Amino acid sequence: MRNSIVAGVSGAILSLLVCLLVAFQQQETIAYVDSEEVFDSFQYKLRLEQELKQFESDFEAQMDSLKIARANAVLRGESKEALYVFDLQLREISLSYEEEAILKSNQYNEQIWSRLEQYLDEFGVHSDVDILMGRNGLGQVLHVEEDLDLTQQAISFVNDRFNGKAFEDE
Numbered sequence: 329m330r331n332s333i334v335a336g337v338s339g340a341i342l343s344l345l346v347c348l349l350v351a352f353q354q355q356e357t358i359a360y361v362d363s364e365e366v367f368d369s370f371q372y373k374l375r376l377e378q379e380l381k382q383f384e385s386d387f388e389a390q391m392d393s394l395k396i397a398r399a400n401a402v403l404r405g406e407s408k409e410a411l412y413v414f415d416l417q418l419r420e421i422s423l424s425y426e427e428e429a430i431l432k433s434n435q436y437n438e439q440i441w442s443r444l445e446q447y448l449d450e451f452g453v454h455s456d457v458d459i460l461m462g463r464n465g466l467g468q469v470l471h472v473e474e475d476l477d478l479t480q481q482a483i484s485f486v487n488d489r490f491n492g493k494a495f496e497d498e
Contacts, residue, residue, distance in 0.1 A: 357458045358476065359477070360479075361479040362463050366482050369483045370487065372439075372443055373436075376436040380429070398418070451478075451482050454485065460478070
């Protein structure tokens with residue numbers, strides 16, 4: 329029984345080595361991109377960030393307006409009940425904003441990554457890369473030669489695609 333387990337493990341290891349040897353002989357093209365840099369430079373992301381900033385700015389304007397109205401109510405000597413209504417409105421608007429901001433942010437991130445994954449897949453095909461790896465500082469790629477870095481080309485490609493430039497297969 330022990331010999332059959334050893335033979336099975338040895339066979340599996342030998343098969344793995346043969347597969348690796350065949351893969352290396354085929355000379356796949358491997359490159360990487362800095363995932364964080366591509367993400368941070370993606371124009372679609374920058375556009376959606378601007379939308380979130382505008383959403384935040386609109387919220388702040390609404391809150392400021394309500395705070396001014398409350399301060400004027402205080403100056404006019406309105407009742408505590410009337411001031412309490414202002415306070416409730418401020419809390420309600422603040423909670424609503426926080427919930428909506430989280431939802432928008434999550435939705436935007438999903439949209440960004442979905443489009444970015446599509447464009448990076450197209451970039452790999454367009455660049456004749458068999459394996460395109462992401463390097464994000466979290467250990468995906470620990471070392472790589474600089475000449476395999478296609479980050480800047482990927483940034484240009486995804487932003488061109490986002491801006492409507494079509495690429496034909498070469």
